[in-house]
Amino acid sequence: MKSFVQQSGLFARVLPSSRHYKKSFVVVALLLLLSGCAGKLAYNNADFIISWYLSDYIEFTPKQEPIVKAKIDSWLAWHRSTQMPQYLNQLTRLKQQIEGGTITAEELRKHSDQVDTYWSTVREYIATDVSDFAMTLDISQMSQLFVTLADKREENIVDFKKRTKKQPKRAERLIENFAERLGYVTDEQRQIVNTYAAQLHSTYDMWMTHNANVQAEFRRILIAKDFIPDSAQQLETLMLNTDAMRSANYSKARNENKQLYINMLSDMFPTLEPTQRKNLIAEIDTYIDLVQDIIAN
Known part of the structure; x- marks a missing residue:
């Protein structure tokens, strides 16, 4: 459940998380799923996984x-009792739309917006608990947290450079993602991807700047927590309003990219061959079975 805590160590997905809107059908099919957990075993042991991951930071x-x-x-x-049933309903609806050929750009926008709502719901649910607990950290724990965040930031930069060096063209990465979900990509579909990829904005540097700004504010609040009466409330407010800290350019680029991805998927769906559609539905079925098992247990 790494993505559940990745951005701030302590903050689950409370601090900024999605660098990009995911670039595959699975994301439309709920990039959402399990907040990054890979399966039932991971979810059922998420308490241990989260604690283990947090130990890197504190x-x-x-x-x-x-x-x-x-x-x-x-x-x-x-999460299991209230959120998973919603994920199941959305996955089931998405499968029905794909099977019936009724998936449209409007429907894809609804799915994408719903995923955003899921993240916001989790963030709102845990924000008070997280901010209250953060007030109990001592100076050595805060130092460990700040140093680890800085190290993770550098690791992120290095990893990103490695990935882009290995596969520098965005279109190539998108096509590979589609091929993983569909089994293969036709020439017509490659052309669709190439057309949209050329229009997408690069937001990595803006995301890194935004992330650094949020972490700086987080650090400021924590360092002064013993001297500011409302520091817990300030921290909770920060966690709930990190999106508002995005620059105008970053927000504009994100919104435009989101619409481009939606349009690209909308153009891709009518071109799916029977085998591709079957492969995509089979993958969604895998997620449906997984969520059902988690809810039942």
Whole structure:
């Protein structure tokens, strides 16, 4: 469940997370799924996975450990009972639309907006708990957190450079993603991807700047928490309003990219061959089965 905590270590997906709108049918089919967990086993052991991942950022005291575990257990129980059924309904609706050939740009926009709502719902649910717990961190824990965040930021930059060096053209990466979901990509579909890829904005640098700004504000609040009476509220407000900290250029580029991805998918769906459609539906069925198992257990 790495993506559940990746951006700030402590903050799950509370701090900015999605660098790009995902570039495949699966994202339209809920990039959402399990907040990044790979399967039922991972989800059912998410309390351990999250705690283990958080330990990279903060060494919890014996007093803090049971508090963290109780909060994570509470979050996951809520997520399983209230959020997973929504994911299941959306996946089922998406499958029906693909089978019936009724998927449109408007429907894709609804799916994308719904995914955004899921992230916001999780963020809102855990924000108070996270901000209250953050107030209990001591100076050594905060130092560890800040250093690790800086290290992870550098790792992210290095990884991004490696990926783009290996596959420098955005269109190539998109085509590979489609091929993984559909089994193969036709020449006509390649042309569609190439056309839209040429119009997409590069937002990586803007995302990194935004992420750095949010982390700087987070650091400012934490460092001064013992001297500011409303520091917990400030931190909660930050977690709930990180989107508002995006620059105008970044917000514009994100919105335009989102619409381009939606248009690209809308143009791709009518070109799907029977085998491709079958492969895509089979993948969605895999996710449906997974969510059903998680809800049942």
